[in-house]
Amino acid sequence: MTKRYTISELARACGLSRATLLYYDRIGLLPSPGRTASGYRVYGGGDLRRLQKIRRFREMGLAIADIQRLLDGKRGPFAAILKKRLNEIGGQIVSLKKQQSLLAGMLKSGGAFPVVDKAQWVAMLRRAGMDEAGMARWHREFERHSPEDHHVFLLSLGIPEAETRAIRRWAQ
Amino acid sequence: MTATQHTMKNHITIDEWIALFRETGLDATQMQRWHRLFEQRHPEGHRAFLEWLGLDAARVEQIRAAHR
Numbered sequence: 001m002t003k004r005y006t007i008s009e010l011a012r013a014c015g016l017s018r019a020t021l022l023y024y025d026r027i028g029l030l031p032s033p034g035r036t037a038s039g040y041r042v043y044g045g046g047d048l049r050r051l052q053k054i055r056r057f058r059e060m061g062l063a064i065a066d067i068q069r070l071l072d073g074k075r076g077p078f079a080a081i082l083k084k085r086l087n088e089i090g091g092q093i094v095s096l097k098k099q100q101s102l103l104a105g106m107l108k109s110g111g112a113f114p115v116v117d118k119a120q121w122v123a124m125l126r127r128a129g130m131d132e133a134g135m136a137r138w139h140r141e142f143e144r145h146s147p148e149d150h151h152v153f154l155l156s157l158g159i160p161e162a163e164t165r166a167i168r169r170w171a172q
Numbered sequence: 173m174t175a176t177q178h179t180m181k182n183h184i185t186i187d188e189w190i191a192l193f194r195e196t197g198l199d200a201t202q203m204q205r206w207h208r209l210f211e212q213r214h215p216e217g218h219r220a221f222l223e224w225l226g227l228d229a230a231r232v233e234q235i236r237a238a239h240r
Contacts, residue, residue, distance in 0.1 A: 115224065116210075116217035124213065128206035134197030141196050149184040156224070 005043040014051040021051070029054065029068055061085060105158060112156040121157050136171075143171040186225045204239070211239040 011018040024030035025041075030051065033043045050071065057067045066081045105114030116124075125135060142150040147168065154164040184192075193203055210218040215236070222232040 113220060113224065114217075115220045116214045120214060120217070124206060124209045127209055128198060129202040130197045138192065138196035141192055145188065145192060146184045153224075 003045050003048075005048065007041045007043065010043045010048060010051065013048055014055060016051060016055060024051075024054070027064065029064060029071075061089070108158055108160070109155040110161060112152050114158065115156050118157040118159055139167060139171040143168055183226060186222075186227060189225055207235065207239040211236055 005013060007021055008018055011021050021030060025032055030047065033041050033047060036042055053071065054067055057070065060082075062070070062081070062085055066085070069077050070081060102114055105117075106112070115121075122135070130138070139150070142153070150168060150171075151164060154167060155161070159167070190203070193206075198206065207218075210221070218236060218239075219232055222235060227235070
């Protein structure tokens with residue numbers, strides 16, 4: 001005798017909610033089953049196996065439409081669909097790492113919005129033609145002209161507070 | 173006072189920044205080169221820096237486009 005499930009039993013058996021199963025039924029991801037004489041849905045083992053696959057695919061973040069195509073069983077789109085999702089995830093990781101870097105930079109600078117770090121800043125000035133003497137002059141003029149901005153700017157390069165104060169003291 | 177609380181009073185402007193660069197060793201050609209390096213190596217940083225100088229989005233884009 002093959003196992004039979006009501007919708008609630010099936011939900012419990014595959015770890016999804018009844019509402020989710022009803023939704024999948026509505027959009028055709030879970031084929032509508034037979035009904036009892038009283039009109040209740042009756043599911044079988046095949047439905048359970050299908051739902052378990054759907055759940056596993058959802059855990060990978062795949063879209064419903066793509067899961068539908070995968071379950072249709074054609075080998076063709078299989079690799080393309082998974083690669084598409086991998087690319088998406090790769091993009092999200094890059095974006096999240098950028099956020100991480102900005103936040104870490106801002107914490108390190110005590111609240112100054114990060115621009116570039118000190119090494120990058122010095123490298124660009126050098127490449128543009130400013131020498132060490134020029135940079136020293138620049139700090140002195142900056143400190144004379146706008147000490148507060150000088151301070152904030154040095155922090156934004158990721159230079160710690162203590163070193164920033166030292167640079168400014170020496171430039172005064 | 174944290175850097176975020178730093179007020180915008182007497183905040184250095186782009187003209188003052190240019191004057192500062194000029195006084196301390198970069199001529200016009202070198203400043204162009206610097207902007208180009210900044211835009212090509214660190215485009216997001218370039219944008220952040222120009223915004224910090226108080227430039228609006230249109231002006232920022234104008235400068236960045238000129239140095240891509």
